[in-house]
Amino acid sequence: MKFDVLTLFPEMFEPIKQSVIGRATKQSLIDINLINIRDFSKDKHKKVDDTVYGGGAGMLIRPDVVYDAYKSIKTSKSKVIYLTPQGKRLCQEKVEKLAKEEHLILLCGHYEGIDERVLEKIVDEEISIGDYVLTGGEIPAMVLIDAVSRYVDGVLTESSVEEESFSNGLLEYPQYTRPEEFEGMKVPEVLQSGHHENIKKWRRKESIKTTYIKRPELLEKVNLTDEEKRYLKELKN
Ligand code: 4F9
Numbered sequence: 482m483k484f485d486v487l488t489l490f491p492e493m494f495e496p497i498k499q500s501v502i503g504r505a506t507k508q509s510l511i512d513i514n515l516i517n518i519r520d521f522s523k524d525k526h527k528k529v530d531d532t533v534y535g536g537g538a539g540m541l542i543r544p545d546v547v548y549d550a551y552k553s554i555k556t557s558k559s560k561v562i563y564l565t566p567q568g569k570r571l572c573q574e575k576v577e578k579l580a581k582e583e584h585l586i587l588l589c590g591h592y593e594g595i596d597e598r599v600l601e602k603i604v605d606e607e608i609s610i611g612d613y614v615l616t617g618g619e620i621p622a623m624v625l626i627d628a629v630s631r632y633v634d635g636v637l638t639e640s641s642v643e644e645e646s647f648s649n650g651l652l653e654y655p656q657y658t659r660p661e662e663f664e665g666m667k668v669p670e671v672l673q674s675g676h677h678e679n680i681k682k683w684r685r686k687e688s689i690k691t692t693y694i695k696r697p698e699l700l701e702k703v704n705l706t707d708e709e710k711r712y713l714k715e716l717k718n
Contacts, residue, residue: 482580482633483512484626485554487547488589489529491515493619497626505636513626514554518542521549530592539592544599547588551603554586561586561605562625563595564618568607571625573647575608579625580632587625589618650703652696654687686712693717 486494494515498506505511522529523546530540551561560582569575579585588595588604610621631637646653657668671683689709692699693716705713 482510482582482630483514483584485514485516485559485584485586486589486622486626487516487518487550487554487586488617488619488622489518489542489591490589490617490619491517494623497623501636502627502630505630505633508635510633510635511626511630516550516554518546518550521546521553533593541593542590542595544596544602547595547599548602551586551588551599555603556584558582559584559586561588561603563588563590563600563604563607564610564621564625565590565607566609566612566614568609570612571608571610571628573628576625576628577632579629585625585629587618587622589622591617591619649688650699651688652692652699654684654691685709689713690716 488494494513497503497513502511502513506513519527519529529546530542533539533541555561562579562585564587608621608625610624615621631642642648657672661668661673669683671679674680686709689700689705689712692703693713700713
């Protein structure tokens with residue numbers, strides 16, 4: 482998977498050179514390429530923005546500069562994503578779909594935004610990471626890269642992708658490590674029984690309980706067995 486990021490602040494992407502994503506980059510499982518939009522300014526002062534037609538405060542990034550930056554990296558297989566609060570909200574299902582793409586171009590605005598004409602010309606999809614305004618699309622782009630990279634083959638072990646939150650539509654069950662007793666609280670006995678079938682059942686029930694308590698709206702989309710439905714009814718009483 483190749484990510485090309487169009488940004489005025491490539492230095493902001495240092496954090497995703499760490500940990501799992503840094504390792505995946507070094508193993509060439511993913512490739513994160515940062516393109517400074519400013520490098521495509523034809524202005525002698527490297528200016529990229531200008532005042533807004535019709536008046537009003539602030540500046541906009543010029544369409545020609547963004548377009549030239551885009552043309553320097555686009556291929557026939559590129560999908561261009563603009564990170565904006567106007568986009569569809571990113572969810573795990575969308576993340577899994579994006580992981581199947583070959584080449585994502587992530588366009589980050591900063592301050593006031595980008596001239597509408599270049600957005601119309603190059604953007605395939607608008608994505609938001611939540612209903613709040615940030616100083617720019619850089620942090621949302623990093624969120625997307627992190628979430629998508631986890632689904633690229635070889636980045637995580639198979640089991641860690643399968644057993645996590647959302648993969649079955651439920652939140653994760655509680656987990657414990659040593660010590661066996663902490664501040665008077667013991668590790669649930671079933672987890673020390675070695676009885677794999679019972680452990681599996683217990684974890685599934687705890688997932689249902691956690692989801693019911695913390696994010697009940699998620700349960701609407703989950704297929705429960707009849708026994709699990711009875712358990713959920715018990716919880717509700
Ligand atoms: C982008 C906020 C995606 C949320 C881009 C200012 C943004 C954003 N999700 N805020 N520029």
